[in-house]
Amino acid sequence: MITIKKIAQLANVSTGTVDRVIHNRGQVTQENIDKVNKIIEKYDYKINIHASNLALNKKFKIAVCIPKNNQLEYWKLPIIGIQRGAEEYKNSGISIDYFYYDYNSLSFMKTCGKLLKAEFDGLIIAPIFHNESLFFLNEFKKKNIPIILIDSNIENIPNRTYIGQDAYQAGVLSGKLISIGLTNKKVNLLIVKINKEIDDTSIYLQRIKGFYSYFENKIEYKNYKFNEVNIEQFSKGKITKQMFEGIDAIFVPNSRAYIIAEFVMKNNIKGVNIVGYDLLEKNIEYLNNGVINFLINQNPEHQGYLGVCNLYKKLVLKEEINIENYMPLEIIVKENYGIK
């Protein structure tokens, strides 16, 4: 392994000059630039990361901006992953600051405002609210730091990294899963949209789009009928038994399938397939007792962990990172849940 010192000797220049060439700091004649680059190439010089980081003696601060997790079970999971990553890389100069927001756009914007004033070297953010995110991400860009989006994707942000599900494809898959085992001549599907105040997050809409697309232009599904109902999350009373009359299968495009499963179980409704998302405790409960057939997991814990790993790679190892990291679409049934 050749070092800067050796390169300097071979090129008849000083280590300072070699360093300037390597980092494009300018102030070197073209002649010397060429000389040094030739040697670098010839001997396949690779920077010694340890020496570099020691000399830089820089600590890296990562800001994490995601929903508060004390109310939302789902959002505990990315945190767990992030903490695992933090633990792993703490001796390499990585530290983490958390910026939580409540699950509404106002709080999101406030937190982003704080973030604008803060100092950090990398950002992991769950950009739940599309337009607001678009605005702030463009602001953050000016800080010229690596930005990692988890959970929700925002395109059109140059040079950002996305870690999460391909929401559209996740919808397609749910279409497949829901149609497994449906052998009736006529099939009635129910899509249940269980919303918070605003839940037009792009993930949600794309899943529904993907779901429908699965059935498009396939003759074997020409007798499928699709019904949609909207339910407010906190008014379970609005769920009625008649919604389920004649229904063969139910698709819940967010993590709240357990609300439907609960109703189905209590009212002893038989023979409906339920497909939903995310491994919340209650979802798992109904998966285990057979009310929910399939859950699609987007591995939020791993998303968080990968977020930290990617920033470690970028900041410490100085490597390029992928622009897009889609999580595998994990199909979860009772028998493969919890295998680590």
Add this chain to the structure above:
Amino acid sequence: MITIKKIAQLANVSTGTVDRVIHNRGQVTQENIDKVNKIIEKYDYKINIHASNLALNKKFKIAVCIPKNNQLEYWKLPIIGIQRGAEEYKNSGISIDYFYYDYNSLSFMKTCGKLLKAEFDGLIIAPIFHNESLFFLNEFKKKNIPIILIDSNIENIPNRTYIGQDAYQAGVLSGKLISIGLTNKKVNLLIVKINKEIDDTSIYLQRIKGFYSYFENKIEYKNYKFNEVNIEQFSKGKITKQMFEGIDAIFVPNSRAYIIAEFVMKNNIKGVNIVGYDLLEKNIEYLNNGVINFLINQNPEHQGYLGVCNLYKKLVLKEEINIENYMPLEIIVKENYGIK
């Protein structure tokens, strides 16, 4: 962040003494040991990995011992993952030496013999052959280096790391998958064992065990009948049409489901569910045209990648690594194949 120098000042000793305490090198009075440890604790001293590695100036060699991949499509995949890891950590002093073996126990032992004489700091090995592996792993242990098993597990080796599938549970899952959509009163299942010369690898046997266990003691499956056939891999002629008479579903406990799928398709046999393992090209082909219903993926690429990551963590970052890393049991259907 406190440094060794500061600790030395605070304890009124030299940096050498602090270093001796930190690394338990002995040659220090109990009094000084206590003094230094107290300060370390008080200020939560963490070693600076970069400085440490720079001073050690050590390069780490990883030996990789897996089947040759020019004939075996499957074994290309761990290599891809390993190469990805190698690329990622090459500037941190990690390099990789490959030791390939042919898929038979003699070649495996020969290669292990070479390995015994070689010098390296960490080992990634696919211990396909159980007894042979048991012997050699115990020999490798004497080198006192971290050992990572991928693909196949060997228990009873103290302090080794396993990265791979929980084969038993993978069998259980295939039981579940095969019974999806089977609504007949009487069900005939066929287990097709397609063997190489010796294919009593533990993975294979455990999958079959897990498969049967899924149906045990469940009344809803009391009308299931199980049939087994053995086929030599290279004598496809032995597959006969009558094997499939009255059969509702077929379980192939290794990666060769495509052989059955091919026969089923050519002979226009309808209405059998096929469940198999691994995303070989041919398996995917039959998954895509609907002959194979489910494939269970054990993510061999990721196994390789994780192997390198784990050794990086252990050797470079000096962190403890998990003893067991089970891959999630990925259920693959057409709609979620290839999402990265």
Add this chain to the structure above:
DNA sequence: TTGAAAGCGCTAACAC
């Protein structure tokens, strides 16, 4: 049993 000091390879400030 201890301390002093050189050196790992790179960075960056400073002097020329």
Add this chain to the structure above:
DNA sequence: GTGTTAGCGCTTTCAA
């Protein structure tokens, strides 16, 4: 434009 050099924090050798 270029060279010199101190210093990042740790390891290890050597002398005491």
